[in-house]
Amino acid sequence: MPASDDKQTAATPEAAGPGEPGTGTRTPSRRALLGWGGAGLALGAAAAGGTVAALSGGDETATAAASGSAVPFHGAHQAGVATAVQDRLHFAAFDVKTKDRAELVQLLKDWTRAAERMTAGLAVGEGAFGGLPEAPPDDTGEALGLKPSRLTLTIGFGPGLFAKDRFGLEDRRPKGLAELPKFSGDNLDPARSGGDLCVQACADDPQVAVHAIRNLARIGFGKVAVRWSQLGFGKTSSTTPDAQTPRNLFGFKDGTRNIAGTDGAALTKHVWVSENDGPAWLAGGSYLVARRIRMNVETWDRTSLQEQEDIFGRDKGKGAPVGKAKERDEPFLPAMLPTSHVRLAHPTSNGGARMLRRGYSFTDGTDGLGRLDAGLFFLAYQRDVDKGFVPVQRSLARDDLNEYIQHVGSALFAIPPGVRDTDDWWGRALFS
Template structure:
């Protein structure tokens, strides 16, 4: 059987199986309005970690979905110059994603079916494993809108690019990308399997630019989840947007009609930053200084001068010496919405440890991911304030960066990732 016909059969078989599971999810709300469809697509946090998250919905899964414990993130460069080949790839990827997120093999023939003389349609390392809450979320980078595919006129204004921030030391080889896919799951083998198979399907049309494994989510995206800790030992993302915050998600997360790119309505923007932590230096820093840098106590996670983690922060409180309890250069003050014209982000970051650097120091830190309605008014001003003033900068270094437009969800088995962008 020839290569083209195998691809067509792969897509048809995957879409057909995916369609069988789509009937339970009714999709009919106005894009950008998080309603029952959003909650269904998110999956309840009380669900077993082996359960599947619905693939179809108004918005892509993997954004407000209660954050899973493991990440495999990948950025791709598109190597084909043919728009129809890009569209075919996205259709094949969508069909594979619909299958894998439900605990099935990537291809219609599976890992042991099909012609013995041909490579299998699935690499096989996830055979027998449950869906494990796998979500696959795609984004389109600014470079996809160059002159290769005739998409320049559809480039959204929010994808104009990020400014250079003070102190960053970005490595081009692990930054940017035409496309990205975020795989989150409760089992690392399930997440790695998904990215491996999508890369395999894309051979000859895309190449991997870089990828990142993550563990131990550093943000909660549901009020039912406890706030996790980063590798510095502090609770991270206390003020994060949550899937239950319907009105705030509408205002701060989902791209709406009139925002300047109709194909992106119901989608979002993703900013990624790989932030290396100087772990050894931090570990020799006193508790008092650590807490002053974050502006929170390390145990409970409460803001300094407060009792509980979620107490509303009063930045005017002063200590016995008359000085503000939360310093002007404390991380929590600089990042707080009240000091950034109300700007909020939905964060889905993960810890990473990539071995050591050859000098006995851990190559470790935070792979930061934040979704938002417009990075120009949300991430950019917040990060600029942090880059200029945050006392935490002594202990961290930003080494990679990415910006992606994340399209709305796939409505049904006849739809695919980016269809509104690529089709007239």
Template sequence: MNGRLSRRKVFGLGAAGVAAAGAGVIASRSLVEEPVAADGGTAAPFPFYGEHQAGIVTPAQDRLHFVAFDVVTDKRAELVDLLQEWTAAAARLTQGREAGALGAVGGSPEAAPDDTGEALGLPASGLTLTIGFGPSLFDRRFGLAERRPAALADLPKFPGEQLVPEISGGDLCVQACAHDPQVAVHAIRNLTRIGFGKVSVRWSQLGFGRTSSTSRAQVTPRNLMGFKDGTNNMKLEDAALLRDQLWARAEDGAGWMTGGSYLVTRKIRMIVETWDRTSLREQEEIFGRSKGEGAPVGRKNEFDPVDLAAMRPDAHVRLAHPSSHGGAHLLRRGYNYVDGSDGLGRLDAGLFFIAYQRDPRTQFVPVQMGLARADRLNEYIKHVSSGVFACPPGVRDAGDYWGRALFS
């Protein structure tokens, strides 16, 4: 026996513990905290309940399926019901179970299954599901206009960006991260199924090969330009920095967001064909780091102190450094993507940038504005998609649901 229990078998063992708790919340706390993997490795689940949503400081997994939704109902009660149903499903899915109580094969043959079934037999694979609310949700449809946080401001237009409206924005977003792409896709597919008639998919993005480490236990990964990415990223071990730079507080002006965070996404296409013909010296000068070790200019090792004065004024590391923006930090957890070709023999590939912070107005916006105006790397990239979302605090227990404080 390999130490793993299938989703179906584990669900069967725990089915007696499933109880309704509030509208649509069907998974008890004891049920979702039961592990499904005995090997303790990447198959094991992360806890769903907690002060903060999982998928933010959680050690970054290998795969991503990110989706933005438009809400198509104009009834507040239906939106709340959906969030309750999604929360119940997320509590189950993140623990390696099926999305609904009856599962893929346990219901009536004459009815649609409670789960699509493609993850049967697969472990939890470290799945996390993280929800966010976009600025457009706070219009007049649901009576939320007065509750829109000041920090959830529309992003300004940055120099040089070429955004495609159809793959930008959204009322809601869900970030699914896992070590198995099928597990991440399965989760998004089932939330979409549950939301039929209430939400529609606006855009989605698959990602692979995380481009940031969010824990000191993880090595620094590489982006598709071949460079280590996110060397000085905030880490879950940086407790004081996270309190100051990541988590929203009541005094920020939106009490319902206390313990939450603000998410910015950017799809950044890399002109890899041009980059691949650029000399190594030029590549290293553009980034401000060596390509092999990842050491800053003039240093030997990746984590040696950065000497900004030794870099070109338009070097990426220099322009993005917190000291250039009043100490502003971002918690990055982006992913590489390849979306085939553009029909002209060029790869449609790059970085799906994801960053969490306490206030995008004082963190992401000044950093990106500085990069947009002067970064030499802009010759090789273009921003084609953008989104900003308020990610509420975590779900405390089985009687809670995503965003409850917003609708209370």
């Protein structure tokens, strides 16, 4: 990270709260009767079964993943951006149903307190059991006994939240939160696009990620509703260049030249919004482009190996650029076809444009014609969308890979800065 104050700071240690295994009996409280109320519950740093270990935003080792460690929730930036990419994803976009600004603010506070607990491996509120039998539990319970699994929860605000006559935020809408232009080949499904809010849950255990989104949706019942969601597996990009580069569903290594979570200079230049970019409430945040990309795997699987390698501009086995020996060798773009994916997406082909990618593969059954509904859920963070995703995507209009893929879902969100401490909450600077 660029400076010491950019590092994620651990939560204040405290004994495990009510509702955690091994805490003994307790007297049911008013909140247990009324449900999750969101009043400031202290965050414990000890999860059931062991002490939570803190990870810095850029660290990723097999030991950390296997241990199920916790990623600190508090910091100058939200976790889940530069954080070492976890193996599983549950992403959800929400429509805000309430028209009451105060009710929306309270929801964001409630979500923040719940996120603090879940990322530390604790149950929401007073837990999934032990309360009054007549009242719903504060937590749904499917993550009881599971480790934190490096869960991160990252929130974003969509353009609709800033619409006139909604919440009084129209004058605070960032210029970068304009609707994305229509790109060549787009076939976007409105039911899988847009949203007023988003929450990205990443973890090494899929049940932990699903549990997090499920509980936030439950807390928001009546105030927000899930517009669409996406499960993802097998990360297709890495923020840790020393780790093995993952492969996408076409079998090619992807994200080799991604921005590293430890590269403070690159993060400052390409990912984090600065105070000079405006507006002030977004400083330390970012912009997220989410795209659901359908991959026609059956057609691809009937394509010759040589053609596949020409399309990507890489050796399928080693991942090396055309004419190079190793995966991380600097590509020699003139050796590639002018329409190859690597050549068109490379920063030198796009005015130096770079993004931090956190994509995941997905398979959502079949399409009714015997074909897999599979592809890439593309997630890219950047400081300026017009200097990041937009020029790259326009360049890719000539990409030979377009014969095998189609963008079918799209959304853009402003990612606020991190929650500094237990008195802070998601979006506080926006609503202040």
